[in-house]
Amino acid sequence: MMKKDLLSNRLAKMLGLSALIVTFQACTDLEPNFGDSISVESIGGSFNGVSNTSASLEALYTSGDSDNLGLYRQDTQENSYALMEVSADNIAVLTRGADWGDNGVWRTMHNHTWDANHVYVLQAWNRHNAASFRASQLLDSRSNASPSETAQAQVIRAFNIYSVLDFFGQVPIRGVDDGPDVDPTVISAQEALTLILDDLNAAISSGNLSDNGPGVALRPAESGGDRAGTLTGIGEAFARFLRARVQLNAIHLVGTAGDMNQVIADVNAIEALGFQLDPVGAEDPDGDDSYFDIWDPANNTNLEVIFMLDGDVRTRMYNQLHPNQGGWNGFVTLTETFRLFGTDDINQDARLGLPGEEVDGVSTGYIRGQQRSPAGTNLTDRQENPLVYEDVILTNLEVNNERNGIRIVKNPQRNDDGNLPGDTARDFTWIRFADAMLMRAEATLRGGGGGPTALEDVNAIRERAGAAPLGSVSLDDMPDIIARELNSEGVMGGRRAVQLRFGNFASGTWEMKTVNEDFRVKFPIPAAALATNPNLVQNEGY
Incomplete structure (x- = not known):
């Protein structure tokens, strides 16, 4: 002491x-x-x-x-x-x-x-x-x-x-x-x-x-400008989320396990503030019918978003997309991550996207297949090849054509035509309750107590996406479960922290990554x- x-x-x-x-x-x-x-x-x-x-x-x-x-x-x-x-x-x-x-x-x-x-x-x-x-x-x-x-x-x-x-x-x-x-x-x-x-x-x-819960106007409209009002500041939910994350990651931060009971207690407290998975379809009080409305801040009563970031989400969208879609065409999701779903049918898992809500010809989710213009015509790349994003394992970081790689876009596009804030006023969904639930499930599997079972938390997230519930879940299942829900979001600590907790960051091998050096656990x-x-x-x- x-x-x-x-x-x-x-x-x-x-x-x-x-x-x-x-x-x-x-x-x-x-x-x-x-x-x-x-x-x-x-x-x-x-x-x-x-x-x-x-x-x-x-x-x-x-x-x-x-x-x-x-x-x-x-x-x-x-x-x-x-x-x-x-x-x-x-x-x-x-x-x-x-x-x-x-x-x-x-x-x-x-x-x-x-x-x-x-x-x-x-x-x-x-x-x-x-x-x-x-x-x-x-x-x-x-x-x-x-x-x-x-x-x-x-x-x-x-x-x-x-x-x-x-x-x-x-x-x-x-x-x-x-x-x-x-x-x-x-x-x-x-x-x-x-x-x-x-x-x-x-x-x-x-x-x-503050104990600001869900439904707070994260960016209330303001008159006389294309930006909206002030973002909500840090409240108790943010602080508890960070404390849970720190305790969960203690195993790689200092080499000894953190307090898993504290992780669960903090997520329970966030839930008690009113945060929950944002409903989809008829159950949603706002009438939203798309899983990807979670990332649309036009929905100011989102029940899931704990904290948003000030910025232009197009930088997270257009780095994935081809120039003929308004992007700059470098970032892709790994094909191995896409294949974790075991299906490409949106009816089996809404998180896959495509087809989906489209604006300017770009869908949400894992963008794959033939790409189309807002008018519905097939797009080509700059060499006049059909612009098709294929489900093919990537093999080279340095030599690629303009079509290689499945893209992932979670933020629905909106025309900047006066319908609520336009694209230039879009903000990042950074901390959401689904992430907190995944922490609680993992902490439970690591020996913590006091919350729902890990299977209950995991299945609630799956069922919201229309995916079939699992019959069981183990600690070894969690990295893939987390990847399916949080891929590309840049959440607090990011994917690197997940791999560090499970011991496969520096020593692991994945698509186009061949170096295995244990010291890379630190920068x-x-x-x-x-x-x-x-x-x-x-x-x-x-």
């Missing part, structure tokens, strides 16, 4: 951003402009608190497109998303002629050949360390944040520390009073886990987080960070 208290006190003073330098490879702004949220310094240069706590908290959510540190600005396809999803067994980025080479950053990510100079590794490091430091400034007693601001900042800081720990296995800290001449100290994985849970426990137990500390902080030690193998 004494050690825990000391760590908590240490956090309040020291947690933050390691000193980094801008190198030729880094495009990120390591000193982001937070406007009114910048810290107040005395004549001697010491920290005296942030000048505007409300603006500082707002920056932790949004922080503008220029620095991209805020919680709402989670990556669309690069940085953390690349580390979570492209490195794992659901998503690949194919090079097609001169398209999508990007100096090999996608190929090395998928094939586990990245090094300490990988641009997305550096940018993920910069971003999460910077954001946690800014949260620490707001949480310093001299900033005088309100109880609500404090609780939200604690959760945001916990998320960013968790991200650094998850990716890199060690966390640098710098006190808010330390100048640039002070080398940040580095804490162990176990110390970092303690700090994360201390923040989350404090925020949840404080009673100062390297970026070379730029090592060059400026002697307290950092490069992770084994790099």
Whole structure:
């Protein structure tokens, strides 16, 4: 207990951003402009608190497109998303002629050949360390944040520390009073886990987080613009979801199992707030009849969405689609993941999609087969070949035609014609209750108690998609069950974390991934960070 208290006190003073330098490879702004949220310094240069706590908290959510540190600005396809999803067994980025080479950053990510100079590794490091430091400034007693601001900042800081720990296995800290001449100290994985849970426990137990449940207007319409209103901030459900995720992932974060009973209790509490699987068809109070309406924020009474991100979902749609469909044609889902369904019949599982709700000729789900224009005519690629996405195992990351690969699009398109927010106002469904139920099912299979059976949770998700219920479920079944429901979404921790929990991330082999090196369970500390902080030690193998 004494050690825990000391760590908590240490956090309040020291947690933050390691000193980094801008190198030729880094495009990120390591000193982001937070406007009114910048810290107040005395004549001697010491920290005296942030000048505007409300603006500082707002920056932790949004922080503008220029620095991209805020919680709402989670990556669309690069940085953390690349580390979570492209490195794992659901998503690949194919090079097609001169398209999508990007100096090999996608190929090395998928094939586990990245090094300490990988641009997305550096940018993920910069971003999460910077954001946690800014949260620490707001949480310093001299900033005088309100109880609500404090609780939200604690959760945001916990998320960013968790991200650094998850990716890199060690966390640098710098006190808010330390100048640039002070080398940040580095804490162990176990110390970092303690700090994360201390923040989350404090925020949840404080009673100062909103209990905003489902049906809240996630983006209420506003007059005079093509954007909608303010996104809902962090509430108790978000904090409990993050705590459950951290406990579930503790096995790969620190090498010992987390508290599975806590995972189940937190998901139960989220459910008690009113969150549930959003119904489909006649059971849906909004009258929606498509499984993919979960990803359509025009439905502001969605019963499943716990948290949304501010952004333009077209970046998650058009990276999959051919230029003749308005896309840029690199990302695909692995054929092996598509085949986990064991069928291509939407009547047996709505998650497959196609046919489905179509706008501008593009369906939702696993996009395959002959592609068509909005007028219904067959499309061709740029060489006039029929544009057919085929169910064929992919064999090469570097040499592909424009048609290779099944695409996955979960966000229904809408014409930007005034019918609710148009495509430019679309936001990301990031945390949803189905994901929480899958955590609860896995925690139950890992020995936790106090919730429904794992089979009940898994079958509820399957039945909502129109899939036949399973007769039994085991822990070994869970990776495939999770892949079928969450593929491509870039959820908190991503597919990489699932594979790490089950021990088949670094040592596994899947479509177009042949490297098997155990040290790849962690990403390297970026070379730029090592060059400026002697307290950092490069992770084994790099």
